Amino acid sequence: MSWEQLFSFMQNEILIVLAILILMMADIFTGKEKKHYIIHLANFLFVVVFLAGLNVLDKEGTLFGGSFKTYPLVAFFKSTLMAGVLLIMLQSVTWIKKELIPHGFVSEFYILMWSSLLGLFYMISSGDFLMFYLGLELSAMPVAGLAAFEFYRRRSSEAAIKMVMLAAVSSAIMLFGISLIYATSGSIYFDQIQMASEVPLLELVGFVMLLSGIAFKISLVPFHFWTADVYEGAPTVISNYLSVISKAAAVYILMILLFITLRRYEETWTVALYILAVLTMFVGNLFALRQQNMKRFLAFSSVAQAGFILLGVIGGNVLGIKTVIYFLLIYIFSNVAAFGVVHMIAMHSGKENIKDYEGLYRTNPRLSLLLMLALFSLAGIPPVAGFFGKFFLYSTAASKGFYILVFIAVVNVTISLYYYLLPVRAAFLRRSENPIPHFKSDIYSKIGFIILALGLILIGIYSPLYEYIARLSEIL
């Protein structure tokens, strides 16, 4: 391991740490009334990190004796996550100015979010359980801090406490599972465990506990209970981050574990995922159906979406990984956009119920259009990107012969169509006596929204992107 290798393989992580340090320093030397410059600096730094990340997309290698791995697919996925974080950062500027700066915070928001992202990067790059666990914990704890940012609101603190406590429970069970695996296989390396030939019962128990820890992060039923409470209570940008970035990373590592380490158990985890997928889709959908609060609504919708993702995971190996990563990319765009619109509206009018959205099209046409695109994408209506993502998920499950599962998914998508249309109908087809008044978004959000809208239209239609992901997945 040379320095050169270290810097090229871990470039993303190193640069994020560097950015965090710079931001800390800058915060110390910035006067109280000049805090908003930090926002510009932070966005600038992160764009630099993101662009630099595009340069190391083709690097491949391991560090620290196999604990840390990088290869084109994971590098691409990291860039995708960074793009998602950047889009969330762009949306949060108004909120930071309004809610954080008066309480004397600015850089803390970015530092915590980036730390959490750093944790996710370690987690998805990990080659053994130690790195995996460290990454997972590093990603979870800062989010609890973020969720508590509006500490003067009861719900926000409540969300943070719930998050910490339940994450601790899940971590404890998972760690126990990992130690069982180590006890039976004598190794913590993903690829060595794979080679062990016997399957002791203890090891199976260990794997299930491990699985439940990841399922918690993806919020699969019945490990999803924290989701709605935390999403509703936490500041919207944080819910956005949780529902998109941390969920996507957890799905990624789930696939790596299942496809590489748990390959031998394919029959078994297929059944488990089948059941989890059906449960998650139905529970997510049925709860989402009658929600009035947009954040809670999106929380359950994201639970249901996780169920759909499993349709791809169940496909196994290359086909599964490429369709899921493609779907995740689209999902990031759709959900960030949906949460973004909800966030903007809550920010400017304090309203977050579906009923409040009546007549939105007349006062804020562009925002309503973005909301429509995002929800249509989540519902999987062509030609918006989400349709292609869903289509590939179905066909992956179908190619493995899970027609019944595809049918169940289809029924669920139809149910979901009903509730995804509710906000669209409120915004476009209803009139209201006092609709949400027209407001102007700040320049950062505008840029973010334009990127999101373009992404939602183009990702699906521009097929080389899918082919690129497919190519990367085959290298794996």
Add this chain to the structure above:
Amino acid sequence: MTDFGYTLWIPLLPLISFILLGLFNRFFKEPGAGYIGMLSLGISWLLSIYTAWQYFFVWGPAEGKYEPVIPFKMHWITFGENLSIDMGILIDPISVMMIVVVTTVSFLVHIYSRGYMHGDEGFARFYAYLSLFSFSMLSLVLSVNLFQIYIFWELVGVSSFLLIGYYFVKPSAIAAAKKAFIVTRFADFFFLVGILMIGYYAGTLDIETLNNLSFIEKIITENQGIVFMGLSVLTWALILIFIGGAGKSAMFPLHIWLPDAMEGPTPVSALIHAATMVVAGVFLVARLFPLYYHVGDGFALRVVGVVGAFSALFAAVIALTQEDIKRVLAYSTMSQIGYMMMALGVSGFEGHEGLGYMAGMFHLFTHAMFKALLFLAAGVIIHAVHSNLMKDMGGLHKYLPVTSWTFLIAALAISGIPPLAGFYSKDEILHAAFEYSTVMWFVGFFVAGLTAFYMFRLYFRIFHNKKTEYAHPPKEDSKFMTAPLIILAVLTFFVGWVFTPFSQYVTPTREVFHYEIHWTSPLVWGSILIGLAGIGAAYFFYFKPTEYPQKVASAFGAGYKWAKNKFYMDELYMFVTKRIIFDKISRPAAWFDRNIVDGFMDSIGNTTVWISEKIKLIQSGRMQEYAIYFVYGVVILILIFYYYNY
């Protein structure tokens, strides 16, 4: 080889019009927006006519057979190892016929809307939606690939959602738009699964390859062994695809959205619910006809035929009892589409055998003309009387002469009276059905009589019957509205003759086939007589106000009530969705979430701020609950793993 490259502009022009009107609608005021739409559709229409002329007469058949042309094709998505998806344009007899139908009706509706939507605040928006719809429909019928069909199929659904829900202010319109969208989407998912199965088992979604006879033979032998519930996978795939088609074409039992969709503006009904979108299902079956015919000995095709025949009868019975003129027309459309499906279902493959197919497609063409005419005429009437209900009308003949005459022509056509368009196509269908089975023929024959009866019930009650006093004398005040009526009436007169292109070139094998009407055959006279009998009965009941209808209704008693309430289909659906899914599953789930999961904390938290310490205790209590579920989950998973490994 003639170059058909210009056909790309046929769908592109409406798209351009949509982009102009949709994104820059601020710059276009009322007449301007209309003229942009009309211009783009007008050119598309001319191009379609030119395409038809060039394809049928200049390019001509090779050895009595029309070869398909693919003037434009691009690679789109590579999917899996050997399945790649293209996007392009396929010119063959069916697609040529369809573009002529779509552009003709769409162009006339664009003109008509200039008068009908006059003064509406969303004029430009309306034209933008119309253009979007025309674009999607044209791209759908020109598709080279099943996947491409599906994409545009959905886009057609989205644009019709926007058009039906166009009147913001009417809650019923919004509900109808949503119902139409959800019901058809539900059916579309079956379609999607069907496509996936075809893609997986046949390895291609390319329409030309799929319709190649030796290829069909190959995939049938390859997939012989894969059977599910007694039917081969390919048969299942075709049935699923047909369910998709049945959703769009309002076949029983997926028809429930169509009558409600009449809440949309009337020109929209004429375009979408008479001539174009609703026949997409028929088009789909026709497009894959060789597959339907050969796979599984045509089992899927028999399903199509039976569903079609039943829908035709079912809808005709309901149409007898409706009071709203647009609803009568809606059920009539459903009935006529059932007719077309039945025709496809009874069809054989080659030469004379393929008569049913030919007749079905021919009927699609003629029906588009006279049904669009009926809807547009209904639009004029509604515009003049400000009501949809027949009881508010009567004696309109002297107020609306053009409408009355053109309506009469269309009504005669749909009743199958020679020499109007409907006669020939209907006669061919009955002929084909007779050769297939007498039961099918009898259903068709009976429906023909019912059709004539309810159509003339409509005609007499609107234009004759009682003399209604109108507050404002109804009049035909816009040339934009009457001109399309006259054009369509002329078309209704001529297009149905047996020597016109679309009656003889659109066959399963793409070979030219001439059909002769056997004037001596009792079948021909039977179909004319039943039509006349229906008209006669309607005259007897409805030409002047009489008491007979009431007497007949009460004689039929319960039967009449059932039919009038559309056999309680809506109620059945509502029962399942509302009582079962909403009340029994979703509401308790939401209640649990709001009151137990969420409300529990809130109520305690809000009322007792001072015991914040206790809140924390209760909070942790609740998290214990969460944690216990977590542990349950782990245990169940372990059991599953254990069960599968030991």
